[in-house]
Amino acid sequence: MVKFTLDEEEQEILNAFESGELKSIPNVRDEIKKHKQISVATFKKDKRINIRIANRDLSELQKLALVEGIPYQTFITSILHKFADGKFIEKQI
16 A cells, blocks of 8 residues: 655645535536536737736746746736736735
């Protein structure tokens, strides 16, 4: 038998599953289809913009995108989307 080491989040999920806290979603196929449609609509990119940005700022954005493991254009788009939706949260240093 193979033993796995779970991180804290994985252990919480396993505990919730084993205790019966997690419930199945009725009509799971319909839910998956609905969420796929929402994600396609959300991430549809149908407009192009050109902006000037300081080299230093672009370099920092590229570094942050690298840490996130995504292309910097996608990272910038994500930041703009969160800001437009009112979900952008500025970290307090």
